[in-house]
Amino acid sequence: MKTTEIAIIGAGPAGLSCAVEAAKAGAKVTLLDENLKPGGQLFKQIHKFFGSREHQAGTRGFRIGEQLLKETEELGVEVLLNAAVYGIYENKTLAYVKDGKDHALRAERIVIAAGASENALSFPGCTLPGVMGAGAAQTMINVHRVLPGKKILMVGSGNVGLIVSYQLMQAGAEVKALIEAAPQIGGYGVHAAKIRRAGVPIYVSTTIKEALGTEAVEGVVIHSLDEKWQPIPGTERTLDVDTICLAVGLSPLTELAWMAGCEFTFIPPLGGHVPIHDENMETTLPGIYVAGDITGVEEASSAMEEGRLAGVASAESLGYYDEDTAKRLKDEIWQRLNSLRTGPFGEGRFKAKIKQLQARRQLA
Amino acid sequence: MRIKHHPILNDETRECNATIIVDGKKVPAIEGEPIAAALLAAGIRKFRETPKYHKPRGIFCAIGRCTDCVMIVDGIPNVRTCVTPVRNGMVIKTQKGLGEWGEKS
Amino acid sequence: MTQKIGVKYQGFPSDEELAKIPGVPDAERIKRGPVAFIECAQEIPCNPCEEACPYGAIQVGKPITNLPKLDPKKCVGCGNCIAACPGLAIFVVNGSKDKAEISFPYEYYPLPEKGQIVDCVDRSGKTVTSGKVLRVIKSPKYDQTAVITVEVDQEYINVVRSIKRLGGPEHE
Numbered sequence: 251m252k253t254t255e256i257a258i259i260g261a262g263p264a265g266l267s268c269a270v271e272a273a274k275a276g277a278k279v280t281l282l283d284e285n286l287k288p289g290g291q292l293f294k295q296i297h298k299f300f301g302s303r304e305h306q307a308g309t310r311g312f313r314i315g316e317q318l319l320k321e322t323e324e325l326g327v328e329v330l331l332n333a334a335v336y337g338i339y340e341n342k343t344l345a346y347v348k349d350g351k352d353h354a355l356r357a358e359r360i361v362i363a364a365g366a367s368e369n370a371l372s373f374p375g376c377t378l379p380g381v382m383g384a385g386a387a388q389t390m391i392n393v394h395r396v397l398p399g400k401k402i403l404m405v406g407s408g409n410v411g412l413i414v415s416y417q418l419m420q421a422g423a424e425v426k427a428l429i430e431a432a433p434q435i436g437g438y439g440v441h442a443a444k445i446r447r448a449g450v451p452i453y454v455s456t457t458i459k460e461a462l463g464t465e466a467v468e469g470v471v472i473h474s475l476d477e478k479w480q481p482i483p484g485t486e487r488t489l490d491v492d493t494i495c496l497a498v499g500l501s502p503l504t505e506l507a508w509m510a511g512c513e514f515t516f517i518p519p520l521g522g523h524v525p526i527h528d529e530n531m532e533t534t535l536p537g538i539y540v541a542g543d544i545t546g547v548e549e550a551s552s553a554m555e556e557g558r559l560a561g562v563a564s565a566e567s568l569g570y571y572d573e574d575t576a577k578r579l580k581d582e583i584w585q586r587l588n589s590l591r592t593g594p595f596g597e598g599r600f601k602a603k604i605k606q607l608q609a610r611r612q613l614a
Numbered sequence: 615m616r617i618k619h620h621p622i623l624n625d626e627t628r629e630c631n632a633t634i635i636v637d638g639k640k641v642p643a644i645e646g647e648p649i650a651a652a653l654l655a656a657g658i659r660k661f662r663e664t665p666k667y668h669k670p671r672g673i674f675c676a677i678g679r680c681t682d683c684v685m686i687v688d689g690i691p692n693v694r695t696c697v698t699p700v701r702n703g704m705v706i707k708t709q710k711g712l713g714e715w716g717e718k719s
Numbered sequence: 720m721t722q723k724i725g726v727k728y729q730g731f732p733s734d735e736e737l738a739k740i741p742g743v744p745d746a747e748r749i750k751r752g753p754v755a756f757i758e759c760a761q762e763i764p765c766n767p768c769e770e771a772c773p774y775g776a777i778q779v780g781k782p783i784t785n786l787p788k789l790d791p792k793k794c795v796g797c798g799n800c801i802a803a804c805p806g807l808a809i810f811v812v813n814g815s816k817d818k819a820e821i822s823f824p825y826e827y828y829p830l831p832e833k834g835q836i837v838d839c840v841d842r843s844g845k846t847v848t849s850g851k852v853l854r855v856i857k858s859p860k861y862d863q864t865a866v867i868t869v870e871v872d873q874e875y876i877n878v879v880r881s882i883k884r885l886g887g888p889e890h891e
């Protein structure tokens with residue numbers, strides 16, 4: 251059976267950063283991703299990122315991805331692409347499919363950095379061609395350079411909805427409106443301001459009544475909601491759109507962690523059921539770590555920091571970092587993580603993350 | 615519709631260098647791009663019909679998770695077109711229901 | 720239903736919110752010459768503007784979620800911060816000439832040309848006046864973000880924040 255020291259599932263920002271930290275110390279690292287290209291979400295992010303200097307703020311997401319790839323290459327990390335992991339079994343053995351064949355990989359440490367998947371939304375007509383995840387539209391325009399439609403309705407005002415709206419216009423589409431069921435815009439005001447300036451109306455307390463069309467989306471009816479989130483009769487409006495993009499949240503991709511037997515806790519601000527982990531990103535199963543959106547949906551900057559933590563900690567546990575060096579590195583990472591989790595947008599996540607860590611201590 | 619010009623990604627440098635046959639019609643494509651991208655570029659949005667109620671479906675996730683985009687590719691049903699790369703001469707058919715093996719032509 | 724105003728409801732800051740942003744230049748300063756106008760009204764974890772200013776006129780400090788604070792005395796209106804801001808939230812205004820000059824970031828295709836007369840829009844995207852494009856700067860340093868300067872009547876100096884997109888869906 252193929253063996254390695256640290257197996258990392260998912261080559262997004264979390265998995266790549268983890269690989270870099272662990273390989274730097276000398277550990278033998280194998281990175282697996284089901285896609286044909288590594289990078290996870292990063293390669294569709296063509297906007298300049300937020301954050302601080304350490305997080306390469308002001309740099310476009312895909313350039314950060316290129317940088318991380320270069321580092322993993324230089325460090326000799328083994329990257330298995332088109333390799334979908336479907337099981338974690340005893341003795342830290344992974345089962346994965348590559349090129350249509352089953353393979354097994356035995357590791358001493360496993361890091362699950364599988365990211366998150368987009369939520370769907372149910373309404374009459376929601377299965378018509380032309381209704382798609384905002385991330386799907388983003389992949390099509392920024393990675394494959396194809397417009398999925400010309401006239402768009404965006405549903406959801408979090409940063410994903412705001413940013414993808416902006417990017418659809420950069421790709422040449424027209425965004426007819428962005429609607430949000432809550433009474434307030436969820437994402438950053440600066441992202442909202444960009445699309446407002448470009449002429450996109452944002453309607454809060456508004457949702458979809460139905461999508462129109464028989465073979466594909468040909469229009470959409472929206473209506474307003476009252477304080478109790480009930481539709482207000484008479485507020486229906488029909489918009490001329492051919493595409494409806496859903497940006498209604500992400501859920502951590504936790505199947506593998508469930509399957510492995512990690513314990514979970516329920517924390518809605520992090521996207522629902524999330525694996526419990528300690529300050530080293532180690533789950534309730536010794537030697538199995540988690541990092542990035544799978545531990546609670548946040549951002550690429552925090553995913554990279556969590557990846558680094560898991561990288562340092564897993565390499566330390568194999569003896570590649572001495573205790574002092576590891577402690578210093580981990581302290582630095584925690585400082586940066588905590589500073590990312592401040593302010594009105596970060597505080598909720600900060601508290602949620604503390605709850606997640608406390609859940610670990612209570613079990614101990 | 616293909617994005618020829620882009621303020622951040624600059625002008626498209628690739629050109630269509632392949633042809634795929636979709637329900638009998640020739641569709642230009644770029645070798646290696648996902649089949650779904652070539653179809654959307656040609657304005658094709660309906661990829662299959664559901665087994666029971668024959669409802670049309672198109673892409674939803676574009677990253678190989680939801681299976682909404684499956685079609686019959688070179689006679690093999692249930693191929694996720696959003697993650698399957700184009701090869702010149704591929705024969706693709708709208709999948710009706712669960713699809714049948716060997717529905718080539 | 721009356722529309723509630725403010726960045727959380729409309730997606731752009733109200734006049735009241737703008738007035739509260741630390742270091743926003745007053746009318747007198749704007750009359751003296753070009754100066755940055757930062758429209759970043761929420762405490763988000765972000766600070767590239769601080770580093771981008773060669774004159775040390777923008778301060779975020781710690782924690783990183785502090786609002787950026789402009790020192791209008793130090794700011795010379797060089798415009799370096801415009802393309803550095805991932806929120807595209809920094810503008811430079813100049814009220815020292817006959818006509819008002821407004822510089823803003825722009826990331827759409829196609830770009831306008833120097834001298835072109837364009838529709839100028841306010842924060843809500845509404846066309847409020849027409850203006851002349853004075854400059855279109857694309858520098859490798861700006862990484863694909865263009866910085867455009869338009870000239871409009873003085874009354875629009877705090878109103879105009881971009882131009883109407885020129886392209887539209889006809890990209891084929």
Ligand SMILES: Cc1cc2nc3c(=O)[nH]c(=O)nc-3n(C[C@H](O)[C@H](O)[C@H](O)COP(=O)(O)OP(=O)(O)OC[C@H]3O[C@@H](n4cnc5c(N)ncnc54)[C@H](O)[C@@H]3O)c2cc1C
Nearest residue numbers: 260262263264284290291335364365542543549550551553
């Ligand atoms: C529209 C949008 C805009 C964003 N903008 C920003 C921003 O401006 N700043 C910012 O900091 N963040 C931003 N983010 C968030 C950021 O992209 C994510 O938080 C980040 O990518 C999470 O990293 P990750 O490594 O945890 O997961 P991912 O990037 O999702 O990577 C996980 C990888 O694991 C793979 N995988 C999953 N399961 C398996 C399996 N079983 N076998 C093999 N491989 C598997 C996946 O295919 C994927 O490649 C944005 C996100 C979106 C959608």
Ligand code: SF4
Nearest residue numbers: 772794795797798800
């Ligand atoms: S315009 Fe120039 S001087 Fe003024 S804040 Fe921006 S970078 Fe600094």
Ligand code: SF4
Nearest residue numbers: 759765767768804806
């Ligand atoms: S760079 Fe822009 S968005 Fe970030 S803090 Fe500065 S002004 Fe705000």
Ligand code: FES
Nearest residue numbers: 674676680681696
């Ligand atoms: S669109 Fe979801 S699997 Fe292809």
